[in-house]
Amino acid sequence: MIRITVTSVFVDDQDKALAFYTDVLGFVKKHDVPMGEYRWLTVVSAKDPEGTELLLEPSAHPAATPFKEALVADGIPFTSFGVDDVHAEFERLSAAGVRFVQEPADMGPVTVATLDDTCGNLIQIATMNG
Amino acid sequence: MDAVFKAIGDPTRRAVLDELVDRDGQTLFEICSRLTMKHGLTSSRQAISQHLAVLEEAGLVTTRREGRYKFHHLDTTPLRSITERWPIREQS
Numbered sequence: 001m002i003r004i005t006v007t008s009v010f011v012d013d014q015d016k017a018l019a020f021y022t023d024v025l026g027f028v029k030k031h032d033v034p035m036g037e038y039r040w041l042t043v044v045s046a047k048d049p050e051g052t053e054l055l056l057e058p059s060a061h062p063a064a065t066p067f068k069e070a071l072v073a074d075g076i077p078f079t080s081f082g083v084d085d086v087h088a089e090f091e092r093l094s095a096a097g098v099r100f101v102q103e104p105a106d107m108g109p110v111t112v113a114t115l116d117d118t119c120g121n122l123i124q125i126a127t128m129n130g
Numbered sequence: 131m132d133a134v135f136k137a138i139g140d141p142t143r144r145a146v147l148d149e150l151v152d153r154d155g156q157t158l159f160e161i162c163s164r165l166t167m168k169h170g171l172t173s174s175r176q177a178i179s180q181h182l183a184v185l186e187e188a189g190l191v192t193t194r195r196e197g198r199y200k201f202h203h204l205d206t207t208p209l210r211s212i213t214e215r216w217p218i219r220e221q222s
Contacts, residue, residue, distance in 0.1 A: 072198045074175065075157020101199050102160045105153065107167035114160070 004052050006042065009078055010059035010068060011119035014041050017056040020118050024096055025081075027054065059120060068120045075101055077114050077124035086111045086127045131215070134208045137188035143181050145169045147190065150204035155194070157201060158182070 011017035018041060021027045027043035030053050038060070042053035059065055071078060083089045086104045090113050094100060101122060102114035112126045137143055142165070149164045150156065156164075162178050165171040173181075182202060185191035189208040194201050 069198070073200060075159035075199065077159070101157055101201075103153065105160065105164065107163060109167070112163070114157075 006053045006055050007079070008055035008057040009117070009119075009121060009123075010064045011056045011117075011121070012059055013119065014039055014056055014058060017041075017117070017119045018043070021054070021056065024093065024098060025117075056119075065120070072120070072122055075114065075122065078121040080112070080124035080126050083125045083127055086113050086125055089113070089125055131211050133184075133188040134190065134211065137185050137190055138209075140181070140184075142171055142173060142178075143185055145171060146178070146181060146185060147204060150191070150202065154204050155201040157199065161202060 009017075018029065018032075021043050022029055026046060028046045028049060029042075030044045030049070031040055031042045033040040038058045041056045043056065044053050045051055059068060068078070090100065090104050093115060099116040099118075100113055101116060102112070104111055104113040106129070109130070110126050110128055112124050114122050114124050117123045138147070145165055146161060149161060149168070152164075158175065158179065161182070162173075162175055165173065165178065182191055182193075186193065190205060192203045192205055194203060
């Protein structure tokens with residue numbers, strides 16, 4: 001049986017990413033293992049500490065930055081996270097200074113908003129309607 | 131004026147305008163998402179880009195770059211030329 005234990009997001013700076021993903025978004029640090037120049041750095045949901053880990057992976061590879069920039073130019077989120085209430089999160093995160101490129105929008109089965117993670121990515125937050 | 135009629139003569143482009151009325155200043159991704167999720171229009175991103183270029187040519191959509199982002203805005207003023215040519219009678 002295969003399952004998702006770790007998924008990753010490319011970040012410009014691991015320290016800055018850790019601060020944003022924990023202090024601002026509300027994830028909790030899980031693993032922080034030195035690996036030469038960089039770290040194996042993961043965060044998890046505070047609600048599900050044994051759940052899927054998000055690896056804050058350095059975007060050091062030369063292909064990573066052009067890829068990220070091309071996605072941002074068209075407003076395409078790198079990935080999507082679930083939240084209980086997109087509208088409430090939008091209010092909370094906006095008040096914390098987070099930049100949204102898409103305000104909460106009802107898309108039928110789902111309500112979504114898109115924010116800038118300050119590490120070179122757009123991230124979608126989503127609540128299933130209904 | 132021909133450009134305006136051409137622009138609004140297509141249902142996908144009219145849907146784009148509807149969605150920009152709903153919320154002005156959208157990324158290409160948001161426009162594509164809305165067309166897919168709310169209108170069942172599954173055109174490619176490239177196709178939607180081309181539709182936006184036609185709307186921009188007609189002056190109905192303007193784009194604004196803000197840092198790394200690009201937003202699309204609605205400008206309905208070109209539609210005025212239609213009512214100037216064929217004035218709308220006041221309802222009695």
